[in-house]
Amino acid sequence: MDGQQVRDWESRCIEEQAPACTAACPVHVDMRGMMELLRKGDFKAAHALFARIIPFPAIIGHICDHPCESACKRSAAGAAIQIHQLERACVDAGFAAAPFRTNKQLAKKRIAVVGAGLSGLCVAAELGVKGHTVVLFEARPEALARLRTYDPQILPGTAIDADLARFANTSVEFRLNEEIDLASADGLAALADQFDAIYLGLGPDPQPALAGVLALAADGHLAIDALTFATSHPKVFAGGSQRYGAGYSPINSLQDGRYASLSIDRMLQGASLTANRDTQGAQPSRLYVNTSRYAPLPAVIPADPERGFSQAEAIAEATRCFPCHCLECVKVCPFLEHYGAYPKRYIREIYNNETIIMGPRKTNRLIDSCTLCGLCAAVCPEDLAMGEVCLSARQGMTAKGKMPPSHHDFALRDLAFSRSDAFVLARHQPGFERSTVLFYPGCQLAASSPEHVENTYAHLCATIDGGVGLLLGCCGAPAQWAAREDLFTESREAFASEWRRLGQPTVITACSSCFRMFTDHQPEVPVQSLWSVLERVGLPAGASPRAATLAIHDPCTTRHETAIQGSVRRLLDQRGVAAVELDGPGLTTCCGFGGLAEFANPAVADKIVDRRIGQNDADYLTYCAMCRDNFARRGKRAIHLLDLVFPTAGDPAARPDPGFSMRQENRGRLKRRLLHDLWEETVNEPADRIELIVSAAVHADLERKLILHDDVRQTIVHAETSGEKLIAPKTGHFIASHRAVSITYWIEYTVEDGRYVIHRGYSHRMQLG
Amino acid sequence: MTEPTSAAPEPGLLCAKCQLPLAAGKVEASYLGNTFPVDLLRCPGCGFTYVPEELALGKMLQVEQALEDK
Ligand code: SF4
Ligand code: SF4
Ligand code: SF4
Numbered sequence: 041m042d043g044q045q046v047r048d049w050e051s052r053c054i055e056e057q058a059p060a061c062t063a064a065c066p067v068h069v070d071m072r073g074m075m076e077l078l079r080k081g082d083f084k085a086a087h088a089l090f091a092r093i094i095p096f097p098a099i100i101g102h103i104c105d106h107p108c109e110s111a112c113k114r115s116a117a118g119a120a121i122q123i124h125q126l127e128r129a130c131v132d133a134g135f136a137a138a139p140f141r142t143n144k145q146l147a148k149k150r151i152a153v154v155g156a157g158l159s160g161l162c163v164a165a166e167l168g169v170k171g172h173t174v175v176l177f178e179a180r181p182e183a184l185a186r187l188r189t190y191d192p193q194i195l196p197g198t199a200i201d202a203d204l205a206r207f208a209n210t211s212v213e214f215r216l217n218e219e220i221d222l223a224s225a226d227g228l229a230a231l232a233d234q235f236d237a238i239y240l241g242l243g244p245d246p247q248p249a250l251a252g253v254l255a256l257a258a259d260g261h262l263a264i265d266a267l268t269f270a271t272s273h274p275k276v277f278a279g280g281s282q283r284y285g286a287g288y289s290p291i292n293s294l295q296d297g298r299y300a301s302l303s304i305d306r307m308l309q310g311a312s313l314t315a316n317r318d319t320q321g322a323q324p325s326r327l328y329v330n331t332s333r334y335a336p337l338p339a340v341i342p343a344d345p346e347r348g349f350s351q352a353e354a355i356a357e358a359t360r361c362f363p364c365h366c367l368e369c370v371k372v373c374p375f376l377e378h379y380g381a382y383p384k385r386y387i388r389e390i391y392n393n394e395t396i397i398m399g400p401r402k403t404n405r406l407i408d409s410c411t412l413c414g415l416c417a418a419v420c421p422e423d424l425a426m427g428e429v430c431l432s433a434r435q436g437m438t439a440k441g442k443m444p445p446s447h448h449d450f451a452l453r454d455l456a457f458s459r460s461d462a463f464v465l466a467r468h469q470p471g472f473e474r475s476t477v478l479f480y481p482g483c484q485l486a487a488s489s490p491e492h493v494e495n496t497y498a499h500l501c502a503t504i505d506g507g508v509g510l511l512l513g514c515c516g517a518p519a520q521w522a523a524r525e526d527l528f529t530e531s532r533e534a535f536a537s538e539w540r541r542l543g544q545p546t547v548i549t550a551c552s553s554c555f556r557m558f559t560d561h562q563p564e565v566p567v568q569s570l571w572s573v574l575e576r577v578g579l580p581a582g583a584s585p586r587a588a589t590l591a592i593h594d595p596c597t598t599r600h601e602t603a604i605q606g607s608v609r610r611l612l613d614q615r616g617v618a619a620v621e622l623d624g625p626g627l628t629t630c631c632g633f634g635g636l637a638e639f640a641n642p643a644v645a646d647k648i649v650d651r652r653i654g655q656n657d658a659d660y661l662t663y664c665a666m667c668r669d670n671f672a673r674r675g676k677r678a679i680h681l682l683d684l685v686f687p688t689a690g691d692p693a694a695r696p697d698p699g700f701s702m703r704q705e706n707r708g709r710l711k712r713r714l715l716h717d718l719w720e721e722t723v724n725e726p727a728d729r730i731e732l733i734v735s736a737a738v739h740a741d742l743e744r745k746l747i748l749h750d751d752v753r754q755t756i757v758h759a760e761t762s763g764e765k766l767i768a769p770k771t772g773h774f775i776a777s778h779r780a781v782s783i784t785y786w787i788e789y790t791v792e793d794g795r796y797v798i799h800r801g802y803s804h805r806m807q808l809g
Numbered sequence: 810m811t812e813p814t815s816a817a818p819e820p821g822l823l824c825a826k827c828q829l830p831l832a833a834g835k836v837e838a839s840y841l842g843n844t845f846p847v848d849l850l851r852c853p854g855c856g857f858t859y860v861p862e863e864l865a866l867g868k869m870l871q872v873e874q875a876l877e878d879k
Contacts, residue, residue, distance in 0.1 A: 400875065400878045400879060401878045401879070402878065404877070404878050444874070444877035444878065445841075445877065446873065446874070446877060763825060763826045764825075764826060764855070764857055765825045765826075766822045766823065766824060766825060766831070766857070766859060767822070767823045767824075767825050768821075768822055769821055769822075769823060770821070774825065775822070775859070777857075777860070784860070786860065786862070786865065800862065802862045802865050802866055803865065804860060804865040804866075804869050804870065804873070805840060805873050806838050806839065806840045806869050806872070806873055807838065807839050807840065808836050808837070808838055808847075808849070808858050808860070809836055809837060809856070809858060
């Protein structure tokens with residue numbers, strides 16, 4: 041994985057961005073966290089969270105001008121959360137903020153603060169807590185004199201007293217009734233001699249007298265840098281109402297004190313004043329919230345507006361907070377949900393997994409559990425595709441030889457079977473020397489419904505002039521998903537050489553994964569979907585076999601193939617079949633087979649299928665054999681589009697999943713039957729296959745363990761020819777074992793009339809002896 | 810109908826070839842280039858080694874997976 045690419049992916053997941061309320065708050069109070077505590081009725085913890093950011097919680101809790109509320113996303117579903125009233129409920133619940141605690145700092149500096157308003161006191165609190173010596177000069181007889189002019193109904197004097205009490209026992213020295221004429225010789229210049237830094241919180245009035253001492257703005261106020269709160273004097277910082285004039289904003293004054301303190305601290309340490317300040321102050325939030333998911337809820341109205349929310353009312357109001365999260369992808373993807381986090385975190389973990397030097401690679405299975413279906417990108421406001429991330433990580437794993445062999449081994453052996461002589465077949469139509477088109481049914485349709493391959497081929501031959509070739513094989517998708525570039529290249533080259541030999545005809549695919557593989561990776565091959573071709577050449581005659589409505593599941597590989605989706609719907613119309621959409625083709629899901637997820641993580645793949653099949657009670661209609669069979673495997677009635685094209689008696693929606701053993705057998709049989717029926721070649725059935733008797737329960741168990749009947753046969757034949765087996769004297773069962781390449785199979789069986797009854801099977805990869 | 814038997818392997822297994830009861834012994838197990846000794850039942854005659862299902866799908870699988878993630 042390329043580090044730059046990883047950072048780009050990470051930065052696109054905005055789930056960790058601050059919610060709108062917090063972003064709009066000048067000092068970024070964690071309202072979402074407060075709401076979550078309040079909805080649980082934990083006022084104490086909510087108050088503590090508030091007081092962690094706000095040095096004067098009792099005051100701000102009463103008079104904050106709450107810019108957060110107009111940003112609150114709840115306004116799109118009812119009304120904005122009354123954040124300010126909730127803060128008030130928190131501070132009214134009777135918890136006093138603890139006194140400020142002073143850090144013992146080695147290099148203590150001396151700071152002068154002129155003006156004991158909110159911004160000046162905030163500087164005193166912030167720098168006092170850091171252990172500096174702070175001297176606060178105030179001309180009036182008390183601190184926060186301006187706040188004392190508030191109506192006590194709005195801001196009780198006790199709240200001011202409570203917050204000022206936090207300074208008890210700190211080293212902050214309050215020099216009240218001490219007016220400093222900053223312009224005089226004993227003024228700023230003298231302070232600058234005695235102190236390492238100075239903060240001026242001079243209130244709203246212009247300061248013409250300071251002209252010549254400090255730079256002024258055009259309106260006569262101090263010129264103050266909006267980012268650093270610096271003035272023209274390197275030791276002097278300023279803020280508060282001096283920046284805002286008449287429009288008083290307590291929270292802005294507090295913010296100015298906070299960020300001016302940060303600058304002073306940096307100045308004292310010789311650090312950059314401007315670096316890393318881009319999240320400072322109120323700003324829009326990048327966090328996406330799909331508010332349409334939420335039903336509107338009206339604001340809670342306090343029974344006594346003067347006293348504000350009762351605790352019960354506060355809890356009800358806080359419960360209206362969504363709380364804001366994106367997680368759009370996590371909500372639609374059981375894989376992303378399964379691992380308990382979200383893409384930004386996963387991407388970091390995946391990258392760490394790749395770059396780890398020592399210790400276990402903990403996210404291997406996570407990486408291999410993604411179906412590569414593309415749904416996350418379709419719902420993500422930033423188009424982040426976790427499939428790309430996981431596939432890239434898989435490429436890194438195979439390149440380093442760190443791909444766990446067990447994850448994809450079975451699927452790759454199945455691929456090898458489909459590419460072997462047992463299945464591969466490439467022919468012109470009987471009686472033709474050339475092909476105008478080439479039918480490519482794909483390995484899974486042949487595995488699931490060989491008769492549909494035969495019927496489709498016959499229909500294409502009957503309706504298309506100039507020769508319809510046939511090519512049985514596998515497009516190599518499993519190799520691509522497993523990040524086995526070597527096998528994928530082999531598969532592509534094998535296909536391409538047959539295709540060239542047959543005269544480079546247009547390829548007609550019945551499988552949407554094959555379609556994707558050809559369009560994405562073999563652009564030189566002209567390819568059409570069987571569904572578009574059927575729409576053009578017409579359906580064979582045949583009555584509609586069903587009256588009931590079907591729900592359409594588009595295979596995930598057709599997510600962006602609008603032409604194919606349209607053809608499928610028109611074919612349904614032609615067959616007179618009523619169909620409903622699930623979430624529409626653009627938001628379709630995987631059946632669990634994609635990306636080989638069902639082999640690396642069957643539990644996650646089952647969750648994906650189960651969620652999909654729970655969406656609608658109607659029988660599902662799909663046009664991928666793998667999707668249909670996975671639905672059937674999990675107990676959902678489902679048909680393949682070809683079941684409507686070539687209706688037969690019986691109930692195709694009740695057809696069980698053939699399972700892995702049958703899939704291979706079907707492929708082999710299809711080839712032999714086609715050769716025999718169409719090309720009139722004699723084909724030998726595989727010789728001397730021993731006959732197995734496998735109960736449904738044992739069969740299901742073997743399927744789950746990915747043990748094929750052929751593996752069972754090989755093991756028994758090995759035991760019977762070599763005599764190497766065990767006997768369990770009580771039951772008379774034989775126990776045989778055989779190592780085929782990288783897996784040792786164990787089969788317990790008995791023999792009945794020359795046939796082999798299978799009692800159980802299991803395997804391991806570890807080698808003995 | 811036969812159910813997949815998941816009960817513990819019955820004692821007294823015999824090697825069909827040598828007609829000898831299996832006896833405990835040390836065997837080398839290896840996976841992905843790592844080798845370690847395990848105690849297993851084996852035929853004292855021909856050395857045929859038995860791996861019960863509980864071991865294959867339990868401890869052995871765990872070790873395989875841990876080695877795959879190493
Ligand atoms: S949809 Fe998912 S990946 Fe995209 S921003 Fe939201 S949480 Fe992150
Ligand atoms: S809904 Fe909650 S988290 Fe979202 S903006 Fe409003 S208060 Fe903040
Ligand atoms: S399974 Fe699909 S939706 Fe989930 S992360 Fe992978 S590609 Fe995205």
